[in-house]
Amino acid sequence: GESVGLHLPTLSVQEGDNSIINCAYSNSASDYFIWYKQESGKGPQFIIDIRSNMDKRQGQRVTVLLNKTVKHLSLQIAATQPGDSAVYFCAEIPFYGQNFVFGPGTRLSVLP
C-alpha cells in the first residue's frame, strides 16, 4: 500500500550548519504534503506545507522541496539552532479527500 518513509532515522548537525531531512513517498498521485516538528513532550507542530503543483516553498529559515519525478520530499533548515532539535515528520495526503499518512520521523540533534 501507499507509504511515507524517511531515509535517515537520525541526523546530527553542527549549530549554524544547514540541515536537510529527507522523505520518500510511494504514491505519485499524492496531492499535498506537510512537514511537522515534534519537540519532546509536545504534539507535532506545523512547519511548512506544499502542494503537488509546486516544486519549492520557502518559509522562515525553512524550505521544502518536492521532486515528483522521484517521489521525494525534503526539508531544509538554514543555520540550524539548538531549538531546532526535535523529531521531524513528513506527511502526505495519498488521495484527494483522504487522511494524512505520516512517516516514521527523523530525529534532528544540533551539536554545540
Place this chain on the structure above:
Amino acid sequence: ETGVTQTPRHLVMGMTNKKSLKCEQHLGHNAMYWYKQSAKKPLELMFVYNFKEQTENNSVPSRFSPECPNSSHLFLHLHTLQPEDSALYLCASSQDGGQGDRYGYTFGSGTRLTVV
C-alpha cells in the same frame, strides 16, 4: 498553546480501570482526530470525526471508544486496556473544506498513557 487542548497530560491506569481522555479545540474547526503514537512507530490514525459524525475507525479495538458531542470536543473512553496500549495519544483538528481539503491541521500536546 496550539489551540487544541488535551487533558490530562499524563495518565497511569490499571488494566481494569475506566478512564477518559479529553480534547478541546478553540479553532472553529469541524473535523477532529485521535492518533496513537508509540515508540518507534509512525503516527497511527485511530478515529476521525467530521461535523460530529464518525467517518473513520481504523480497526481500533473496542476497548477504545470515541465520543464527539460537538465540533469542539472529542473524548476517548478507555476500558480494560492492555500494557501495549501505553502510548502518547494525540488529538488533532482541521477545517474540512468540503471537497476533501483539510486546512489548518493542528495537534494537541497529547496525553501520555501508561497502562500497568
